[in-house]
Amino acid sequence: MELVVVTGLSGAGRRSVLSSLEDAGCTALDNVPARLLEPLLELESKLNPTRVRLAVGMDNRHPEFAEEFAPLLQRLSAGGVPVQVVFVEADDAVLLRRFSESRRPHYLAQDGDVAAAIQEERALLAPVKHAASAVINTSHLTLSQLRRTISELLPDLPVQGTTLRLVSFGFKHGLPADADMVLDARFLPNPFYVQELRSLTGKDLPVREYLLKSDLFGTFVAMAENWIRWTWPYIESEGRAYLTVAIGCTGGQHRSVALVESLAQNLREAMPRLVVQHRELS
Known part of the structure; x- marks a missing residue:
């Protein structure tokens, strides 16, 4: 079973990527802690042995994520699990506008300084981005363009069509x-x-x-x-x-x-x- 890990900056569109993968026929699970991924894969292989691909969303809201992600990938690779990591990001100005429009707080902006929180998260996730198979910048992508980008990254995805x-x-x-x-x-x-x-x-x-x-x-x-x-x-x-x-x-x-x-x-x-x-x- 192929594993697609979707991660990236808060507000960059990770959930939209997961939704697109789900629309294309993947099973998609969001907000999976790093420590639960391996037990999840073991359970999934037993319950659904014929499943071709599983997409999981992971993010930095779990404090151990950035630190444990690289060792996790190494263990999965050693275990023969094919993994693709899709890292989703956007420009600072775009992220600031999205947080302002959605009125949602950034989980690192304890004092309300969203700009500083974005920079802090970029630094924390730099090793994760470096390990990614693909990086998608959603700053200027429409939803249809995002779906086309994903289909180019994963060309064997079934095309559902309209x-x-x-x-x-x-x-x-x-x-x-x-x-x-x-x-x-x-x-x-x-x-x-x-x-x-x-x-x-x-x-x-x-x-x-x-x-x-x-x-x-x-x-x-x-x-x-x-x-x-x-x-x-x-x-x-x-x-x-x-x-x-x-x-x-x-x-x-x-x-x-x-x-x-x-x-x-x-x-x-x-x-x-x-x-x-x-x-x-x-």
Whole structure:
């Protein structure tokens, strides 16, 4: 089992790195004391012998960390445990701003002098940084850039990608709270007013055949599909987990359902991580 140790300066983004590793499929544990790491690995190897990689967050809040870290790495290496150490840091001005914005105290700033605490922590962690496999400066990285940096350091990480959620709904029941984009289909011909179609849904072929008689329906599908395909590379580059496109009609039974089904049919081959939800039908 490969071990990835994520450590670094307070406020530099260690938790964000751990979260990115967890999103990529790693088991991630934070705030692990140096003295507990070896017993943890022994227990983990027994409980989960097939686990490929474990990521642990370690920091200097444990007084013995900086002093015990180098001997710990030596013991792990001697025991045949492959270890990568990712050290996360940021510029002083950035760290000062982050502590000011978060209103969280620096654990070394007993007198409130955060700038002095940052310098003290840098000195304490200098040997840890020297032993690191990789150093990431997060001063000017967005979350998506941070994830790309991690994927470059660990190229065999599984890429989860962005999930496209297509949701149909009825406006009379309210907007979906998690929608990133809402499209209104209420101007399309309404099968509700056709007696033999009223009890059916947009999943049923007679409803879809009725709607396809209108050029508006095909134009709606084409324009929505073009927009999703055009924006998709940019959405994925942001590292987003989900993009939710909600399409609504009056009741969420006919038009919106048929539109979502048509879009899903057109997009599924190009976007295998696609989820369809018909809110009012469920």
